[in-house]
Amino acid sequence: MAMTITAPMPTHWHAIRALIHEWGYEADEAQVQAWVEALNASSLHAIWVAISDGEVCGWLVAEQRIALGAGQICEITGLVVGARFRRLGVGQHLIKTAEHWAQQRQLSQVLVRSNITRVESHVFYPSMGFSLKKTSHVYEKALTLPA
Structure with a gap:
């Protein structure tokens, strides 16, 4: 399958939103626009979309961060x-793009977290050279923002 990996354009926001929904999260187009613009403006983040035949078939967000004990690393956040594009090399191309970005920044490793319920990813990441390091609990607390 021929594909291009590129930075997202405003014409991609609707498709990015659809993939966010497929991922199991909610977002409206205004939120997606704000998030993509913030990622594009950040020197510590990158976002790419995979395009095949003019259609967005996947996306990846990477973050440069400092981890105590590991130093400067790249985390795929x-x-x-998309379901109909899986097992066609889309994820591999996106991962390789993120790895290249990390190498250009002299980052020592790439880290990715995957929900235990995403069984397909537990085969995919090791096939890309990632090794399972630990299983974690994730705690979340919503904050009330000042008016």
Whole structure:
């Protein structure tokens, strides 16, 4: 399958939103626009979309961060490939793009977290050279923002 990996354009926001929904999260187009613009403006983040035949078939977000004990690393904070594009190399191309970005920044490793319920990813990431390091609990607390 021929594909291009590129930075997202405003014409991609609707498809990015659809993939966010497929991932199991809610977002409206205004939120997606704000998030993508913030990622594009950040020197510590990158976002790419995979395009095949003019259609967005996946996206990946990477973040440069400092981890005590590991130093400067790259964390993949989101990777979604549309259901009908899986097992066609889309995820592999997006991961390789993120790895290249990390290498250019002299980052020592790439880290990715995957929900235990995402069984397909537990085969995919090891096939890309990732090794399972630990299983974690994730705690979340919503904050009330000042008016």
